[in-house]
Amino acid sequence: MAPVAIGAVLLLPTSWLMLPSAVVFLLALWEWLRLAEVEDTLARSILLACNLALMVALVWGSRSQHAGALPLFQVAVVLGVAWWLLSLLWLRHYDFAARHDGNARMFKLAAGTAAIVPAWCALALIHASQPSGHRWLLLALLLVWAADTGAYFTGRRFGGQWFGGRRLAPRISPNKTWEGVVGGVVLAMLVAVLGALVIGAHAAQLPGIALVAAITVLFAVAGDLFESLLKRHAGLKDSGTLIPGHGGVLDRMDSVLAALPVFALGKIWLGF
Template sequence: MPKKRIITAIFIAIIFSAALFFLESYAFSVFSAVVIVYAGWEWARLSGLLTPPLKLLYAFFVLSILILSGYILGLAKTTPIHLDTAKVLMTWLVPWWAIALLWIQGYPSSAVLWGSRCVRGLMGLLVLVPTWLSIVILTSLDNGKWLVFVVVLIVASADIGAYFSGSRFGKNKLSPNVSPNKTWEGFLGAIIANLCLTFLLGIFLKLNLTEWLMLFFIVMATVLAAVVGDLLESMMKRHRGVKDSGNILPGHGGVLDRVDSLTAALPVFTLIFIYSSFQL
């Protein structure tokens, strides 16, 4: 793995951890909104909006939707958000990933359905806005910052497991038309890595059998969502003929290239968690 990539990854981990655990929940929501808006700038390029004014306009539109969403949730420094409203929003927004999965499976033929700039722009909102909403919702809960950290840990474990398993054993392509480098063996590695994570979390949290099974369900659903999120961005980049969403992160590309898995993993985890009685 290139040295530049490792250094950037360490830098990202430090900045993220510091922001997550040292900023108040409201401040972290603002910090996350800045990241999401910049990701919107990158998504504009994937949507086919190539000039700076058009990309800026799209990023501003993303910001406007975030502000509106925060208002609907009742996001404020001193009062809790409206959890019932959060449940309604996530219930309506998260199922879109089932449509995304169908489009990924049908690529390149499916591009006839989403290939226009308008539809791709709408896809960006469905990818980015629920990601931010998930962060706002989770950090408003008890131990919420640790919940966000657990999701990141699940995605990181999946990436590491997929990388080593895919590099060593990868032969059968997972989605050759979308991302030729991803294999079923790598996917299995992601599952195994998170089985180990589930086992360790269960021991650390001293869970009973029922709680352990619930944790297993949440983790596996999050892993599957992470894979779909990764593949969706890969499909968008392949359709546009670009390698990365941007170049702001040396060795990694753009912000979207780092958060693509989280854009699906966070909303799916959040939706399941807020409807369950499971506690971390």
């Protein structure tokens, strides 16, 4: 699927990219609703339609002569980053909303909208930015992929050696290590600097870009852990079965959902 995603990011204009990306993000939300234990198909369809209506409203409300402005998208991105900061508290308190009741379901439904819609808005904002927005979006995705690779190999080689055997989140994801996080952050920062130079960033911008990359990866880890938390609460191994042999769409996108709003906000704030 990677060549298709890369081709779409590099070749499609933003308005056209937003359409297939909305489909993918809504498929991930469909699986999120399953993890929130909304079993009734009609109820899930109505909730999905409500989120689609919110996306359409954001597009409608952001119309302006400047195609890349998207003011409501910027607001959504800020709210998305705020949500992921709040999610850190949820991750710390594992049992919050763990019961199989209506209150827990409402929290998880709200979390789904707060994760999916801002990430989609961030994708559009990054891609629409000038110049070379399509390349910056590809770099944002590469950071997540590089972080996964660096975390895997560093965790396998050095797991349990640098931090006294402490695991990252043993109750949520026992195999994740702090050593893996360090390896993922380092490789992502290297990819960010090299990628920014290829795109055309100035040398003075590189420290800021590396910092944004590091923070982006840390939030990506939080996104991965949060989906693992939802799956443990629901007693499920995979979010879905839409990708044969690889679980669901949400399993492939959990890190991206948290990473995109952070990268977009950092890009806007630092102006690269």
